[in-house]
Amino acid sequence: MNRFPAAVDSYLDQTLRARARPLLLSFDADWNLVEVRGDTAANGLAGEDARGLVQQLQDLFLGLPLDQSQDLPFVELSDGRHAHVHLIPDGENFHLLLLDARDEHRQTQVQQQMGNEAVLAGIEKSRTLARLRQIKSELEQQRARLEEANALKNALFATLSHEFRTPLTSIFGYLHLLERGLEPNAGQAQALRALRRNASHLFALAENLLEYGRSESGESLLDPAQLDLAQLVADLDAMFQPLAAEKGLALLIEAGAAPPEQAWFDPVKLRQVAINLLSNALRYTPRGYVKARLEWRDQALRLDVADSGLGIDQASRARIFRPFNRGAQHGGRGAGLGLSIVKRLVERMDGRLELDSTPGQGSTFRVSLPPLRAGGLPALPEEAKRRGLSALIVDDDPDVAGLLEVLLDDLGVSTRQAGTAAAALAAVAEAEPDLVLVDVELPGLSGNAAVYQLRSQGFKGGIVTLSANATEEARRAALAAGADYYLTKPLDFAQFARVIQQAGRRD
Amino acid sequence: MTEIARKVCMLGDFGVGKTSLVARYVRNTFSDKYLTTVGVKVDSRQLQLADGAGLKLVIWDIAGKSVIDGANQSYLRGASGLILVADGTREASLRAALGLLMQARELLPDPACVLLVNKLDLIERWEVAPATLAEIRRSLPVFETSALSGDGVEAAFAALGEALRP
Numbered sequence: 317m318n319r320f321p322a323a324v325d326s327y328l329d330q331t332l333r334a335r336a337r338p339l340l341l342s343f344d345a346d347w348n349l350v351e352v353r354g355d356t357a358a359n360g361l362a363g364e365d366a367r368g369l370v371q372q373l374q375d376l377f378l379g380l381p382l383d384q385s386q387d388l389p390f391v392e393l394s395d396g397r398h399a400h401v402h403l404i405p406d407g408e409n410f411h412l413l414l415l416d417a418r419d420e421h422r423q424t425q426v427q428q429q430m431g432n433e434a435v436l437a438g439i440e441k442s443r444t445l446a447r448l449r450q451i452k453s454e455l456e457q458q459r460a461r462l463e464e465a466n467a468l469k470n471a472l473f474a475t476l477s478h479e480f481r482t483p484l485t486s487i488f489g490y491l492h493l494l495e496r497g498l499e500p501n502a503g504q505a506q507a508l509r510a511l512r513r514n515a516s517h518l519f520a521l522a523e524n525l526l527e528y529g530r531s532e533s534g535e536s537l538l539d540p541a542q543l544d545l546a547q548l549v550a551d552l553d554a555m556f557q558p559l560a561a562e563k564g565l566a567l568l569i570e571a572g573a574a575p576p577e578q579a580w581f582d583p584v585k586l587r588q589v590a591i592n593l594l595s596n597a598l599r600y601t602p603r604g605y606v607k608a609r610l611e612w613r614d615q616a617l618r619l620d621v622a623d624s625g626l627g628i629d630q631a632s633r634a635r636i637f638r639p640f641n642r643g644a645q646h647g648g649r650g651a652g653l654g655l656s657i658v659k660r661l662v663e664r665m666d667g668r669l670e671l672d673s674t675p676g677q678g679s680t681f682r683v684s685l686p687p688l689r690a691g692g693l694p695a696l697p698e699e700a701k702r703r704g705l706s707a708l709i710v711d712d713d714p715d716v717a718g719l720l721e722v723l724l725d726d727l728g729v730s731t732r733q734a735g736t737a738a739a740a741l742a743a744v745a746e747a748e749p750d751l752v753l754v755d756v757e758l759p760g761l762s763g764n765a766a767v768y769q770l771r772s773q774g775f776k777g778g779i780v781t782l783s784a785n786a787t788e789e790a791r792r793a794a795l796a797a798g799a800d801y802y803l804t805k806p807l808d809f810a811q812f813a814r815v816i817q818q819a820g821r822r823d
Numbered sequence: 824m825t826e827i828a829r830k831v832c833m834l835g836d837f838g839v840g841k842t843s844l845v846a847r848y849v850r851n852t853f854s855d856k857y858l859t860t861v862g863v864k865v866d867s868r869q870l871q872l873a874d875g876a877g878l879k880l881v882i883w884d885i886a887g888k889s890v891i892d893g894a895n896q897s898y899l900r901g902a903s904g905l906i907l908v909a910d911g912t913r914e915a916s917l918r919a920a921l922g923l924l925m926q927a928r929e930l931l932p933d934p935a936c937v938l939l940v941n942k943l944d945l946i947e948r949w950e951v952a953p954a955t956l957a958e959i960r961r962s963l964p965v966f967e968t969s970a971l972s973g974d975g976v977e978a979a980f981a982a983l984g985e986a987l988r989p
Contacts, residue, residue, distance in 0.1 A: 375881045376865050378830045379901025389894065390862020398862060421861055428886070429859040432837045436857075439913065738974065761974050765946040769967050771953035772960070793947040 336415040341366070345382070345408050347374055358416070368394060373412055376401065382410050390421055487515045514555055540580040540688040543617070545571045545610055548587060552608070556594050565598065565606055572611025579687035581617060585661045586685070592654040593621040593681050601625030604678070616667075619683040627675035658683075666811065686814065705729040705820045710740040710754040710763060711782070720753060727816055735759075737766035744770060749777060751819050756783040756794065764797040771798030778819030782807070828867070828879040829987045830901050834927060835908030836919040837887030840941040843970035844908060845884045848980050853971050860886045863898050870984040878984050889919035891926040899927060904935040904987050906979070911940045911967070914950040921959075935986035936963060939979050943969040
């Protein structure tokens with residue numbers, strides 16, 4: 317290669333040196349600094365002490381061969397400056413040449429930062445768009461449901477006004493006239509009382525249906541009270557025997573064991589469930605019998621209504637619980653609301669409704685209702701009690717943790733407590749509980765983080781997350797982290813007890 | 824007595840929190856401002872192993888990338904350990920970290936490795952499922968970390984230190 321003229325060489329040398337402010341540190345093979353040359357002031361080595369820099373360079377070349385040329389670009393030095401560091405072997409010894417890279421680093425950093433931030437913003441943007449799409453789709457589904465519910469409600473109101481309220485008004489009017497204008501003998505008085513009782517009940521039923529129409533999500537309030545099982549059975553008997561006799565059917569309504577005093581139910585709603593099931597059975601049973609039994613069994617109130625009627629074929633089973641299903645069961649008349657109301661009421665009371673049916677032979681409806689509230693919560697099944705469930709309560713609020721402890725103790729569950737996510741992980745590592753109850757809002761790492769770590773470390777027990785946040789998003793986040801159940805505060809104690817039972821059964 | 828030191832490299836996609844993890848581990852500090860790393864910054868911390876022995880970790884915090892290119896290859900030379908870092912809120916960054924491990928294993932003889940899945944403080948936004956980490960844990964030590972709160976950070980570096988025991 318032709319050499320540049322001496323003047324150019326000299327110019328280049330000056331310019332590049334001025335830009336790179338080279339610093340040369342020469343070492344022997346044992347990293348003893350032999351000499352420092354170059355722009356020491358610009359490199360922060362104002363004379364004497366190069367020990368800090370030498371230590372850093374020694375760390376930098378840890379594990380690297382010192383007898384080969386090396387080039388490490390953009391090394392951040394301890395004072396925050398950046399340099400390109402070159403290792404140049406020289407016989408037994410070696411030199412480290414540091415070339416200033418501050419300006420170059422600044423420019424590269426700005427460009428790189430812009431690029432990376434653009435990518436991160438792109439990720440965030442597509443994530444937000446996906447979230448918006450999901451929200452939009454949920455809103456559309458919700459709107460469709462609301463429109464459907466609204467149409468249903470309008471139809472219900474129309475039906476009610478014609479099929480229930482008009483004749484009821486008439487019945488009440490004539491009852492009033494009879495009661496006022498007659499001086500009835502004992503038998504007539506009893507008949508009038510029966511008429512009024514039944515008309516009143518029909519009216520109450522109509523009111524309940526109105527409520528059904530009002531609230532698509534079954535938000536009517538429950539009214540727990542002690543239940544007089546014998547009285548309920550007597551009322552039902554008095555109400556339906558005449559109808560059964562008219563159709564020539566055998567009707568047997570009996571009471572088994574009564575629920576304990578502390579187990580409360582909503583008597584009005586329970587009565588409506590029973591009335592609807594019995595009405596339905598009598599309506600669709602042309603001959604034979606209808607039997608009903610109410611009793612307290614296995615920590616729940618059971619109502620079984622069996623008939624020898626038409627039965628319900630498999631295809632119609634889903635339909636009969638929908639409102640206005642007149643076509644689903646053949647051979648009867650009515651608004652087609654009874655079973656849908658039963659289903660709604662049973663669900664509202666957190667109960668179970670089952671159906672066994674053979675077309676041509678009859679049907680049995682089985683209702684099981686847990687107590688709504690108690691001086692006692694629903695107790696755990698005996699076998700779970702024997703097994704002795706254990707739970708870890710993770711909540712930093714001692715009052716809440718204390719309350720949970722009492723509730724779980726009532727359910728026969730032994731407890732330990734932890735106040736933070738880290739304490740929870742340690743407690744589970746020490747002794748694995750059957751259940752973990754965790755509050756989302758913990759100091760430091762959230763309850764969701766604790767749940768995530770438990771699951772990622774293989775914890776297979778039940779996890780119940782508790783939070784005051786009732787949004788769907790919060791619920792989704794908790795379940796995604798690995799919780800089995802998400803309960804919102806304030807706690808519904810009956811629901812809490814059921815969840816504990818179910819979570820404790822997880823294997 | 825000669826000091827025992829090991830070079831370890833932070834590997835992971837950009838923006839996963841490598842620099843923040845080093846800052847938390849070495850200086851116990853945290854800044855929520857994102858500043859892209861260009862080149863390399865070398866830090867060190869003396870570590871006491873379970874048996875009482877001392878070990879100096881020389882930690883190379885290098886620019887985040889999803890593949891190992893020429894520059895990173897030169898940075899990786901001489902490393903005994905790898906700290907793979909992923910961001911729990913970006914599933915793709917976990918795939919990138921595992922991909923980087925594959926590439927690094929071709930350059931380094933049998934490096935000690937730990938996987939840090941960072942940003943535990945943002946758990947509500949995590950895309951990485953717990954079952955995924957449970958699966959990875961079978962072949963690689965995995966730590967959920969938060970450089971912000973410090974959770975998991977000490978434990979992760981300590982585990983790597985133990986794996987690098989002389």
